[in-house]
Amino acid sequence: MCYVLPAEVVEIDKIKNIGIVDYFGEKRKVLLDLDDVRVGDYIYAQGGVMVRKLDKTEALEILEVWKDLFLELKRKDQELSKISEKELPANILEVLQKVNLKKTLTKQDVKALFGIKNPKEMEVMLEVANHVRQRTHGNSCCVHGIIEFSNYCTQNCYYCGIRKNYDLNRYRMSVDEIVAAAKSAVDKYNFKALCLQSGEDFWHDDDKLEEIVRRVRELEVLVFVSIGSRSVETYQRLYNAGARAALLRFETSNEKLFAKLRPGTKLQDRINLIKSIKDMGYILSTGFIVGLPEQTEDDIINSIFLTTELKADMYSFGPLIPTIGTPLADAEKVAAETMLKVIAATRFVNPDANILVTTALETLSDQAKREALAAGANSLMIDVTPVEFQEMYKIYDNKASLHNKTDKVVQDTIALLASLGRAPTDLGI
Ligand code: SAH
Ligand code: SF4
Numbered sequence: 477m478c479y480v481l482p483a484e485v486v487e488i489d490k491i492k493n494i495g496i497v498d499y500f501g502e503k504r505k506v507l508l509d510l511d512d513v514r515v516g517d518y519i520y521a522q523g524g525v526m527v528r529k530l531d532k533t534e535a536l537e538i539l540e541v542w543k544d545l546f547l548e549l550k551r552k553d554q555e556l557s558k559i560s561e562k563e564l565p566a567n568i569l570e571v572l573q574k575v576n577l578k579k580t581l582t583k584q585d586v587k588a589l590f591g592i593k594n595p596k597e598m599e600v601m602l603e604v605a606n607h608v609r610q611r612t613h614g615n616s617c618c619v620h621g622i623i624e625f626s627n628y629c630t631q632n633c634y635y636c637g638i639r640k641n642y643d644l645n646r647y648r649m650s651v652d653e654i655v656a657a658a659k660s661a662v663d664k665y666n667f668k669a670l671c672l673q674s675g676e677d678f679w680h681d682d683d684k685l686e687e688i689v690r691r692v693r694e695l696e697v698l699v700f701v702s703i704g705s706r707s708v709e710t711y712q713r714l715y716n717a718g719a720r721a722a723l724l725r726f727e728t729s730n731e732k733l734f735a736k737l738r739p740g741t742k743l744q745d746r747i748n749l750i751k752s753i754k755d756m757g758y759i760l761s762t763g764f765i766v767g768l769p770e771q772t773e774d775d776i777i778n779s780i781f782l783t784t785e786l787k788a789d790m791y792s793f794g795p796l797i798p799t800i801g802t803p804l805a806d807a808e809k810v811a812a813e814t815m816l817k818v819i820a821a822t823r824f825v826n827p828d829a830n831i832l833v834t835t836a837l838e839t840l841s842d843q844a845k846r847e848a849l850a851a852g853a854n855s856l857m858i859d860v861t862p863v864e865f866q867e868m869y870k871i872y873d874n875k876a877s878l879h880n881k882t883d884k885v886v887q888d889t890i891a892l893l894a895s896l897g898r899a900p901t902d903l904g905i
Contacts, residue, residue: 480527480618480668480900481542482518482535497521499899500539500546502614522618522669522698523759523830524789525720542899550615552897556850557603557610564597572604575824586777586821598813605820605852612827613854617898619889620700621667621860622835623657624869625649625688629675631704633727634737635765637799637870638675644801645868648679651687653862658692661860665886671700671723671857682710686717693718700761705741708752721759723792724750728764729779733771737804750786761832762786763793766818767810776818784826790855791822791829794836797872812840816851823852830855836872845889849896858885 483497488508495508497519506521513519513526518535520527564572571585592598626648627638638644649657654672661667670692674680680688685703693699701714702723711722726746728734734743754760764779783791795810815837822829831853838845845856859866860882893900 480520480522481546482520482530482538484535485513485515485517485519488513488515495519495526499616500543502616504616520668520696522620523700523721525698525759527668527698528696546899549894549897549899553610553615554897556897557607564600568592568597568601571824572601575604575608575827578827581825583774583777583781586780586825587773589821589824590773590777590817592817598816601820602816602851605823606850608823608827609831609852609854613830615898616854617849617893617900618669618830618855619667619893619900620669620671620698620855620857621661621665622671622673622702622857623649623654623661624673624859624861624865625654625657626674626677626680627865627869628677628679629704630678631676631741632739634739634803635768635796635799635872637802637872639802642801644870647865647868648677649862649865651684651691654688655691655695657860657862658695658697662695662697665858665860665882667697667860669698669700669721670860671702671721673702673723674704676704676706682713685710686713689714689717689719698759700759705746705749708749711749711753711758712756715756715758719758721761721789722753723761723790724753725763725765725792726750726779726782726786728768728771728775729782730771730775733768733775737768747786754787759789760787761790761792762788763791763832765796766793766815767796767808769804769807777821780818780822780825783822784829789830791826791831792834793818793822794834795840797836797839799870799872810840812844812847815840815844816847819848819851819853832857835859839872846892846896849892849898854898856889858882858889 483499485495486498487496493508495506496503497506507525517529518532519529567588571588592601628646629638629640632639632641658670689699699719700721701719731743750762763783795815798805798807819831832855833845833848833853837848
């Protein structure tokens with residue numbers, strides 16, 4: 477199973493370095509900055525960036541295997557994204573009609589959606605979100621791998637289980653270990669995008685990070701970095717070494733809450749860094765935590781709009797998982813329904829958004845992944861950290877992946893995507 481299908485390049489804009497690629501008749505825009513490419517070539521793309529060229533014969537062989545399956549998946553997805561006609565209160569109907577007419581939603585509109593209590597109305601809202609996802613992205617679904625390479629951290633975020641003051645077994649993977657883990661994810665599971673994540677740990681200095689990015693990029697994958705608040709210079713060096721995507725959440729749009737939960741740091745500094753990363757040309761994945769103590773509904777709505785303002789290419793938000801040993805251990809658990817509302821509302825505010833089902837969200841219930849994908853989400857991450865380290869990377873309790881080996885998670889994900897009619901075509905930009 478490939479995590480992304482080959483696509484044919486059908487048009488190239490040389491000035492902007494953007495190509496139009498074709499997946500069985502569906503067109504997507506792709507950035508071509510990583511390689512020399514011509515019309516008629518076949519390529520792999522991830523997150524809207526070309527990852528590598530592949531031989532035409534090989535590409536046609538893969539596509540031949542996929543042809544019937546792709547059309548079958550597409551049909552299934554269309555079937556599952558239909559909207560049923562049910563009675564809705566006038567204010568909700570008005571908002572959903574606005575979505576349907578592709579009008580921009582206001583915060584007030586989103587507030588009306590958050591006010592939905594009736595299960596039937598909730599069902600319709602999620603159906604519409606799924607429909608909008610299908611209308612803008614077809615049945616594409618990106619699956620990225622994540623390697624958690626160090627649980628050392630110099631920060632003390634209140635929510636996090638690997639915060640500096642927490643007493644736990646710490647590990648740092650060496651450069652060779654990280655590259656070996658990446659190679660295994662590529663060779664064994666065919667990943668075409670890998671996220672490299674860690675605490676804010678300066679032991680992995682710029683030289684080491686640069687070597688890691690360069691060597692992982694040589695495996696012909698999209699390199700995603702998630703290393704927290706490092707300097708603009710660090711991010712620039714990593715971009716120059718081949719990293720093309722960065723995951724950095726602003727965590728909450730509420731300045732006071734941010735300062736309290738991330739002691740010694742300021743929201744504005746984090747936002748400035750996120751903006752610099754975006755300006756450098758990185759594919760930006762950002763977002764926030766839902767369910768922080770003292771967080772209001774307005775805070776959540778503001779956070780959805782802030783993610784849009786920051787021009788996120790990928791929305792990453794997840795529920796707070798109250799974690800033993802952290803100052804937020806006794807916080808209230810977030811209802812799965814709240815997360816589905818956030819996903820659906822985000823899909824309405826930005827129909828083009830790529831919305832990630834985060835690993836934290838998966839811990840809410842066995843069905844969380846399926847429900848999120850059916851509520852407007854269109855992207856997944858699978859933990860491919862070597863098991864001996866995975867167990868020590870406890871940013872939150874009950875990580876869903878820990879119950880299962882990577883092999884099983886990969887197989888379950890393939891089965892889940894097939895049952896929902898999703899295909900591993902790239903999402904485009
Ligand atoms: N140190 C980096 C990357 C690792 S943490 C950083 O902070 O950016 C990655 C994300 O995990 C954080 O952005 C935070 O939103 C999330 N996180 C940490 N603890 C969590 C918890 N208990 N529940 C939910 N999300 C959590
Ligand atoms: Fe460190 Fe990130 Fe956890 Fe904060 S969220 S303590 S920066 S790993």
